Amino acid sequence: MKTAIVALLLAASSPLGPAREAYQSGDLPRARTALEALLQPPRLSHPQEEAEAHLLLAATLHAQEDLPRAEHEAVEGLALDPDAKLDPLVYPPDFIAFLERVLAQRHDRIVQRAARLRPPVLLPGPTTSITAPVLVESRPASRGWYLVPFGVGHLVHGQRSKGTALAVGQGTTFAVSAVSLGVALSLRGPDGRYSAQDAPTARAFNVSYLVGAYAFAALYAYGVLDGLLSSPPPPHGNGPG
Structure with a gap:
């Protein structure tokens, strides 16, 4: 039974796993290095994972008292996921309060950044012929x-x-x-x-x-x-x- 549980736990791991573990264990330099490697250039395929990586890096920088850089990463994370909710079992209260201040004081900046991150919508030009739309089946998650x-x-x-x-x-x-x-x-x-x-x-x-x-x-x-x-x-x- 123990072997099966360990196998399932490994299957649930994600690219953010080592960075989360380093942050929660207090190894801030290792957490920062792992997160910067995932974000520069971006290597995460899901926007929610990328948002979490930015917020986790913001928490790491906040703990290292690098507040300007922490605010920048917080803006990036909130632009990707404005409804992000931090787990109080993972993040300390002072960082949660810091993130709430960033959300209130940098709201316009977050909105502008979110607009830039959205994919552009291509409209047909004046001479472009409009053909029948191609229906693409949306496949739900397995x-x-x-x-x-x-x-x-x-x-x-x-x-x-x-x-x-x-x-x-x-x-x-x-x-x-x-x-x-x-x-x-x-x-x-x-x-x-x-x-x-x-x-x-x-x-x-x-x-x-x-x-x-x-x-x-x-x-x-x-x-x-x-x-x-x-x-x-x-x-x-x-x-x-």
């Missing part, structure tokens, strides 16, 4: 994303609130289970058994490991079933006329 844990499937399909809740819940139960298992194993003696003194503590951590593992499995099963059963139907107009 339902297979719901098999990835930590709310990835819901986030990919635009269900941000539910995806965030699943990510926090599954991440917490996974961490509790993994830590409890590690502590319980470390209490074993060379013969693979617990001493009389350590037995009660080991028993408590074994129970915590099982509870965390079952809770993670339950949340994972709920996320898969909820995604597969409540996924929106295909757009109208693709069936037979």
